[in-house]
Amino acid sequence: MPVGELRPPKRQSTVDYVAEALRGAIMAGGLQQGEQLGETELAERLDVSRGPLREAMQRLVAEGLLEAVRNRGVFVTELSTADVEDIYRTRSAIERGALELVMDGRREETVRALTPSITAMRTAARRGSAPGVSDADHTFHEELVACSGSLRLIRAMRTLVVETRMCLGELETTYPDLGSQVREHEEIVEAIGEGTLERAKELLVAHMDDAVQRLAAKRVPPAS
Amino acid sequence: MPVGELRPPKRQSTVDYVAEALRGAIMAGGLQQGEQLGETELAERLDVSRGPLREAMQRLVAEGLLEAVRNRGVFVTELSTADVEDIYRTRSAIERGALELVMDGRREETVRALTPSITAMRTAARRGSAPGVSDADHTFHEELVACSGSLRLIRAMRTLVVETRMCLGELETTYPDLGSQVREHEEIVEAIGEGTLERAKELLVAHMDDAVQRLAAKRVPPAS
DNA sequence: GATCATCTGATTGTTGACAATAGTAGGTGG
DNA sequence: CCACCTACTATTGTCAACAATCAGATGATC
Secondary structure, eight states: OOGGGTSOSOSSOHHHHHHHHHHHHHHHTSSOTTOBOOHHHHHHHHTOOHHHHHHHHHHHHHHTSEEEETTTEEEEOOOOHHHHHHHHHHHHHHHHHHHHHHHTTOHHHHHHHHHHHHHHHHHHHHHTOHHHHHHHHHHHHHHHHHHHTOHHHHHHHHHHHHHHHHHHHHSOOOOSOHHHHHHHHHHHHHHHHHTOHHHHHHHHHHHHHHHHHHHHHHHSOOOO | OOGGGTSOSOSSOHHHHHHHHHHHHHHHTSSOTTOBOOHHHHHHHHTOOHHHHHHHHHHHHHHTSEEEETTTEEEEOOOOHHHHHHHHHHHHHHHHHHHHHHHTTOHHHHHHHHHHHHHHHHHHHHHTOHHHHHHHHHHHHHHHHHHHTOHHHHHHHHHHHHHHHHHHHHSOOOOSOHHHHHHHHHHHHHHHHHTOHHHHHHHHHHHHHHHHHHHHHHHSOOOO
């Protein structure tokens, strides 16, 4: 008889599970910005008690994804235009740090790791699927940081990816041109392959500045 | 009658208070690396219940200062030599990001903000007080990031400062030469004042590399 | 009619008790 | 004497009940 199936199904702690579920809900838009997280309802939905739920929420508070107001409850952090800029500037700093590490003897490995997301992005672009490109975009950047092997850069990036998706969530992710989006990422991979650190950094910074300007323009609708 | 003194003494939430207390204890060495945090004892000492204490601990788990092992408890994270490198590399990325922001129209303000810590460092160096120099060192770098105004860089830096002190905690902070330490910081401030971003970055990177090599050398005692 | 006080409902904050797990000490058999 | 098994103890994980607080509604007063 298969014993493997009836052992206590808890590999990870309850708090881990709940925190991950909340993170996913925020990222996917199931929890909107500014929305309050009712403890009783959430606990019931996740089939846990309020205790572990509150512990998990504190994890996301520490990450800045949730905000706790005393005697009022916890809310999904609302991102202002200033926050959008801050997110991309921070990502820029983190990802350039990752680039430096990756350039130091991990180039081939990194190019290999980034190729799948590039391929996916190219396919999505050909289909004209903006969400597909967006997904591949995030995978690319998270993978880049993962290749750095830096625990702390990776940890910071995990939160930043969620925040990036929160920015995009409200407005449909419409790139001006899907093809150019693919090209920008390809160029970064090329620079990594060549080992030209400064060029890779320049491309990355330009890429991020583009994104932040696109988002800022969307947020403050052009004077009509 | 002074009503200001009898209002409920809770400005901040209990979790905030406990989390800050734990962070301070870790930074000051009251909680050593690898040490287990007994819930009952700690709760009693902080005069709170286990509930809020556990919530506060989860915040530090999210920051990476504590590690939770299922059914075993939470422990202060142990920093390996690889971690020390990682901490300084991450700080390097974060602080360079801060430098860029600071250089963009906040130079005078930043120089003003950094001057006190430089003065304190100079005084401590004159006294021959290595701990004094170390304190001023941390103040300097945290202040630099604070001047960037970036919420996310500041948040990351707060954790990194604690981790930096954890590295230093075990071995006495002995700089080879206190005066040169002061000089390095002065040069960074000068570069900020002049607005030469690249020079400031170079100085900062060199400063961090020095530190990490000094620590690595101390950790793996020279082959005896 | 507008404003303020009070009341009510619901939600959060905290606590203590209970259940489950892991480490430890003691005992038994080889 | 060592290895293994068993019972115990201490600690963590979870939960439900209680206390405290806030937002909104209701009603009274000017």
